[in-house]
Ligand SMILES: Nc1ncnc2c1ncn2[C@@H]1O[C@H](COP(=O)(O)OP(=O)(O)OP(=O)(O)O)[C@@H](O)[C@H]1O
């Protein structure tokens with residue numbers, strides 16, 4: 001146990017897993033309550049497309065991933081705000097569009113690049129010093145923003161129109177929330193993977209949703225479940241020599257089903273998503 | 275013009291896409307007035323309230339409150355307008371308690387970056403007492419009955435310490451005794467706090483004893499005046515496209531629309 005902690009890559013993996021677990025599960029509460037579930041999926045594909053372009057043109061994959069995912073959430077947010085298209089529909093378009101781009105960029109690379117596939121399925125044990133610095137920096141920024149605008153986000157997720165009527169600047173705050181979702185996905189990309197990151201955002205919050213009717217408690221439970229699962233995932237994957245992203249997601253899904261069973265309300269995920 | 279006009283519509287037209295929801299509305303609302311707004315479904319009643327809140331803006335004419343165009347209102351003005359929206363479905367499982375909901379009414383006065391403090395909590399308590407909901411502070415909003423939720427939403431508007439209260443069908447879907455107690459509550463608030471109230475309803479008979487004026491809306495403002503001026507058979511049947519009978523009862527007029535029966 002202590003021996004594994006002496007490895008630097010292991011220390012990095014643990015710090016990264018704590019921050020990612022925390023940020024994803026906190027943002028997840030807003031995603032669940034505001035029915036933004038599908039946006040998470042769409043954005044992670046966009047971010048992955050950014051990564052592949054980065055490898056293709058040999059320019060910081062993470063920066064391009066940030067760019068791609070921000071452009072996606074902003075366009076999608078704008079289209080739905082203007083009433084041109086339902087959120088789900090425009091996310092659906094970007095979901096496939098960006099995946100097509102990713103496939104295209106990978107095809108253009110000609111050679112097989114294992115690192116790119118790492119971003120698809122995640123490998124937290126390969127997080128570098130620079131990766132960790134970015135994760136910590138962006139993670140702290142997102143958490144600080146949640147803290148700063150907590151009461152406004154609570155109001156907006158409860159009833160956006162009433163919040164607007166009450167003078168809350170819902171316009172830019174909604175875009176800020178979308179931006180925070182995009183950043184959360186980007187920092188989780190390398191360790192959890194584009195396909196699985198979605199689970200880290202939705203599942204802990206959905207599990208917490210089963211357990212309480214209080215928003216504050218929902219945050220606390222979600223954070224505990226998310227962080228706990230993410231750290232457990234790292235340990236399990238090290239001990240059992242399993243892929244870290246998959247292990248974490250299986251673990252958190254297990255916690256989710258457990259909380260459905262234990263839920264005093266017997267609510268289902270369906271009502272959570274609707 | 276009287277100087278205590280608080281809301282002014284001048285030839286305001288409001289469109290959704292191409293269609294007009296409100297057309298050429300001109301109306302002065304005086305401070306301390308209680309106005310009931312009636313009209314068939316889709317006649318623009320909700321839109322009228324939303325235009326005062328600046329949620330929709332006129333394509334022609336103007337809507338002003340506190341001498342300021344409604345779509346340009348700043349927070350400190352919005353704080354003075356309490357709004358009780360037409361009943362949407364409150365998600366029964368949404369994690370928000372009664373006291374959290376009422377506290378949301380303080381947010382516009384607090385502004386960004388400020389958290390509720392002791393005095394705000396005091397206001398929440400007072401408002402809950404006022405609407406008769408003490409003891410429900412920690413209840414989940416979605417678990418209350420429709421009438422109780424409506425009281426909580428009124429309390430939410432009250433903690434804003436508003437000058438104007440806009441209510442969109444606050445008694446729809448609520449049993450008759452509770453409807454009456456809510457209307458009496460509103461009427462008392464009107465008298466005690468000297469609030470200006472615009473209340474949308476389909477229940478003409480319930481509000482007519484309490485209001486100063488009634489506005490009859492059907493895209494255009496068909497009529498505005500005291501209940502006895504407005505509630506006549508000719509105007510009402512024109513608006514509702516059905517036969518209407520207006521009779522007198524103990525304390526005022528009584529309107530029967532459509533397939534009425536003599537008792
Ligand atoms: N967001 C919107 N987009 C497009 N049209 C709208 C929108 N909101 C309302 N309308 C239309 O504007 C008209 C007026 O709607 P409004 O909600 O103001 O009516 P209302 O008098 O409140 O009706 P009800 O009694 O059913 O509540 C209706 O024809 C409606 O279809």
Ligand SMILES: [Mg+2]
Nearest residue numbers: 319320360442
């Ligand atoms: Mg309406």
